[in-house]
Amino acid sequence: xxxxxxxxxxxxxxxxxxxxxxxxxxxxxxxxxxxxGIVGKCFRLFPLFYSYIIYVFCGSLMMYLVYWCDRQxxxxxxxxxxxxxxxxxxxxxxEISDQIFRxxxxxxxxxxxLTIIISAAFGLLYVLPAILWSPAGRAATLLDFALRASVxxxxxxxxxxxxxxxxxxxxxxNVAGLMxxxxxxxxxxxxxxxxxxxxxxxxxxxxxxxxxPTGYALCLLIWMIALWERxxxxxxxxxxxxxxxxxxxxxxxxxxxxxxLSKLLHK
Amino acid sequence: MIMLxxxxxxxxxxxxxxxxxxxxxxxxxxxxxxxKGCAPKxxxxxxxxxxxxxxxxxxxxxxxxDLAFPKLAKELMVRRKRLAVQWLEALQASFDxxxxxxxxxxxxxxxxxxxxxxxxxxxTVRFKLLVSYALFVVRLFGPYHRLIPSFSWVxxxxxSERSFRRAALAVDRTSH
Numbered sequence: 001x002x003x004x005x006x007x008x009x010x011x012x013x014x015x016x017x018x019x020x021x022x023x024x025x026x027x028x029x030x031x032x033x034x035x036x037g038i039v040g041k042c043f044r045l046f047p048l049f050y051s052y053i054i055y056v057f058c059g060s061l062m063m064y065l066v067y068w069c070d071r072q073x074x075x076x077x078x079x080x081x082x083x084x085x086x087x088x089x090x091x092x093x094x095e096i097s098d099q100i101f102r103x104x105x106x107x108x109x110x111x112x113x114l115t116i117i118i119s120a121a122f123g124l125l126y127v128l129p130a131i132l133w134s135p136a137g138r139a140a141t142l143l144d145f146a147l148r149a150s151v152x153x154x155x156x157x158x159x160x161x162x163x164x165x166x167x168x169x170x171x172x173x174n175v176a177g178l179m180x181x182x183x184x185x186x187x188x189x190x191x192x193x194x195x196x197x198x199x200x201x202x203x204x205x206x207x208x209x210x211x212x213p214t215g216y217a218l219c220l221l222i223w224m225i226a227l228w229e230r231x232x233x234x235x236x237x238x239x240x241x242x243x244x245x246x247x248x249x250x251x252x253x254x255x256x257x258x259x260x261l262s263k264l265l266h267k
Numbered sequence: 268m269i270m271l272x273x274x275x276x277x278x279x280x281x282x283x284x285x286x287x288x289x290x291x292x293x294x295x296x297x298x299x300x301x302x303k304g305c306a307p308k309x310x311x312x313x314x315x316x317x318x319x320x321x322x323x324x325x326x327x328x329x330x331x332x333d334l335a336f337p338k339l340a341k342e343l344m345v346r347r348k349r350l351a352v353q354w355l356e357a358l359q360a361s362f363d364x365x366x367x368x369x370x371x372x373x374x375x376x377x378x379x380x381x382x383x384x385x386x387x388x389x390x391t392v393r394f395k396l397l398v399s400y401a402l403f404v405v406r407l408f409g410p411y412h413r414l415i416p417s418f419s420w421v422x423x424x425x426x427s428e429r430s431f432r433r434a435a436l437a438v439d440r441t442s443h
Contacts, residue, residue, distance in 0.1 A: 106366040106391050108384045147273070154280045161284060167367055183284040187277040194273030247370050251383065254390040257362050261397050264318060 015206040022213040027064075029220035030057050036228060045230065048095035049178065055088055079142065086149045090119060092182055093156050099175045100164045105247040106254060110163060115156050122152040140197060147193035154186045177226015181219040188215030321351050324411035344409055351410035352402065359398050366391055 034053050037043055043050045059081055066077045097111025127148045131141060157179065164171060171179070192211040196204050327347070331340035404412055 103369045105370040106387045109388045187281040191277040
């Protein structure tokens with residue numbers, strides 16, 4: 001997907017070639033991540049992540065086809081794909097949030113709840129106004145929208161890491177790699193989009209079209225290394241002797257804790 | 268200026284992520300309640316009895332009103348406040364320990380009771396909110412303050428109270 005962003009027809013001269021090479025490299029990395037997922041049978045472990053990778057692979061392929069077959073339609077197709085991709089990237093966050101808390105019945109849905117609540121709140125109060133009440137032109141509005149969406153994703157990711165840290169959960173190589181890769185991509189994106197908005201197309205245009213695929217290629221490289229092999233389940237700590245690792249027993253204990261605390265509050 | 272802010276956000280975000288992904292230190296429940304030799308478990312009756320003593324204002328009242336030692340009563344309250352905070356923190360640590368209990372059932376089986384998962388999450392969030400509120404009230408007002416505000420200030424006239432009682436009685440009779 002982002003590999004193809006480098007192939008936008010607005011590119012000029014050698015910058016265009018560099019951007020195209022990085023884009024193709026990113027596309028190759030997407031292919032390797034996908035192939036490794038098939039070989040290592042990781043699809044069932046990370047279903048949302050691999051569905052996102054399949055989307056990126058097919059989408060990039062489509063964009064290259066449109067670029068080489070019909071350059072008139074490319075610009076419209078590119079922006080449409082770009083906007084959809086910004087939203088589809090949230091599936092990676094949902095996957096990460098599911099994976100962090102998967103083994104803990106009491107907080108299994110915590111990651112998903114945090115992702116949905118923060119995304120919805122920021123979407124309504126921070127991202128949507130960029131589209132509805134933007135005085136700038138269409139390109140600047142789209143960049144602003146992408147920037148705000150990236151900031152929202154960064155906030156969700158930070159919150160998830162803080163929540164995992166709060167409970168002292170170990171993440172394992174696969175999930176930690178997904179998080180590091182995505183955070184590097186988001187960090188590069190935030191700085192890059194802000195610079196693009198500030199300096200404009202004339203000053204920053206060429207650098208922009210190199211930085212975007214570079215950030216994404218770096219992210220894919222980390223994902224590829226992290227997901228090359230299935231990591232063992234991280235050490236989840238000692239099982240409480242009271243509950244013995246059963247979901248129902250945990251639910252019962254949670255209820256007891258709540259009722260004891262309620263009793264104390266009512267005194 | 269905006270550019271600088273966003274660049275700072277990006278750098279701070281990356282540093283934060285790398286820093287937070289370091290291996291967390293293992294939790295030790297006993298640290299939360301010192302060397303009392305009384306494990307903070309919800310099933311432990313002694314530990315729950317301890318809360319009755321900590322949050323009971325009668326000792327302080329006895330010192331202040333019956334024995335007329337206001338300074339000692341104040342000193343006792345300060346110590347009880349510290350104990351109450353420790354007790355609540357230990358309760359929270361014990362709860363976090365429970366929350367960290369892993370489920371060894373296969374993931375496919377676990378996914379079937381998604382509704383149960385949301386209910387457990389609600390119980391977890393509810394407990395966290397309540398215990399944070401209790402800690403806030405104890406730290407701010409001390410251990411003898413009512414944690415849920417009393418509604419005794421609502422001006423209920425004796426007549427209306429009587430009518431409530433009559434209505435309740437009537438309901439009681441019809442149900443028999």
